[in-house]
Every structure is written in C-alpha cells, then in structure tokens.
Amino acid sequence: MPRVAYVNGRYIEHRRAAVHVEDRGYQFADGVYEVIHLYRGRLIDEAPHLDRLDRSLGELGIAWPVSRAALALAMRELVRRNRYATALLYIQVTRGVAPRDHKFPTDTRSALVMTVRPISEFPAEMRDEGIKVITIDDLRWARCDIKTVALLPNVLGKQAAAESGAYEAWMCDTDGFVTEGTSSNAWIVTADGTLVTRPAGPDILRGITRQAIIRIAGDMGLTFEERKFSREEALEAREAFLSNSSHFVTPVTSIDDTVIANGNPGSLSTALHGRYTEFMDSAPLALSRG
C-alpha cells in the first residue's frame, strides 16, 4: 500500500506529490498549517484544530480552500487510503499559486495539501525518563499565535537542541521569560504544586494540547496559573514538561544541563500524561468500522 497525499483535490502517491514553484507557501511562507494526531484510528481534538485553522486563515485573510465539511471528508478519505492507525495528519493551506509579487493576488484559489505521516506510539522512555531542553533567544515575529508555515527560527532552535543532545529548545523573550518550545508549549510546576504556563497571547501558539491539559487540570482540581515564568524559575521548578499534539505531556528532566528536581519525571507530569492518554482513548474513531 503506497503512502498517499492530497494535493488540491487529488489523491496522489506521496513520493510523486508536489506543488507549483510559484505556490506562495514556497515563495513567501504565505500559508498556515495544522497537525492532528491520528491516535489508534482517532483524530484527536479535530474540531479545535479546525477552529484554529479557521482563525489562522482569518488573521491572514486567506480564504478556506474548500468548505470545512469538505475538508473533514477529505481528511477521512486520506486516512482511509493510508491505512495507518497512528500517524500525524498535516493540513497546509497557502494563498495559492500566482506570479511572484508580494501583494495578495486577486484571482487565486487557496491551495490545500494534506499528508499523513506514520509515527510510532509514544516512546515509553520519554515518559519514564523525560527529555532534555536547552534555552535560546526567541527570534520570532510578533504574531506567534498564528500557525504559519514560516518556521525558520523554530527550525534553527530545534537544530541547536539536537546539536546539544537535547530534544527541544525553549525560547526566551528579551526579559528572560520562557515563551514556548520550537514545536511545543512549556510548563512548570512550582514548589507549592502550582501548574504554570504562559498566558495565550500573540507571543505563543495557543496549543490545542495546552487547552486540553488546562481542562484536565481543572477536572483534577489542580492549582493552575496562567503567567509568565523565567528561565531561572524553570531551573528551580519542582517539575517541568512540554505539550504538543504528537507528544502530549512529555516530562522535562534537564534544562541547559541543570537537572530539574531529582532528575526524574514529576508526579503531576506523569499523572497528566496518563489522563491525557485516557482522553485520547475516549475520542471517537475517524472512520466507522466495516
């Protein structure tokens, strides 16, 4: 079974799938995207992801390429054709193909590409041992709340992390407060057990997993504060973790080579990981059986 991609209405063998050289996503990073976790046949938090896509498109004045209902059908058809139980579904919308000119084109249809990338199930060692993080300056623009394909600072940050033997880079603003990871939101637990993450504003992406964790933390009766925290506070934290759609809640056990607490994943991070997994298990299947 070859892997299949969706390109502007057509289902194409992945290795042959391509977009035009004058696609504005390629020329100007003039596009947005979403990543939805297909977890054991379930599309996790599909509606909030499509709501965020709608918002990203709206903020940049890019039209929906197809209706939301048509997109949901095409997503399912792509999932059906690829036959993976666990994968990441990428949805990318650009302002379309037009002769190179910075201004918006007038008669151009938005372009839609979707791919499905199989992934292995969450590695137990990441949950049981945690991961390393480095900190770097946040070099991004002032609208990080829009999920654009312009990811160059994130790419450089992730590469710096990899070269330091770390999994993620936490970006810090000019005052030394952590904004978020290059592909994740950042969290700490303070000495008194308060769960802390940066408020959703233009300086971070409002993670869909972040929203789910806030809801779960409420259900668990945890004390939660949405406020900025500095790199120094993170180094002293009782626990640290990151969240995103592919790695849900991943404990962070070292930051810039400083071991966090006793170096083991914290109990709250582990509990939230477990609750989030239960939440995923309870999501409806993307395709009806049979």
Ligand SMILES: Cc1ncc(COP(=O)(O)O)c(C=O)c1O
């Ligand atoms: C910069 C950034 N922040 C946060 C997140 C987490 O978002 P979500 O939980 O919706 O995956 C991502 C996800 O890729 C991201 O790229």
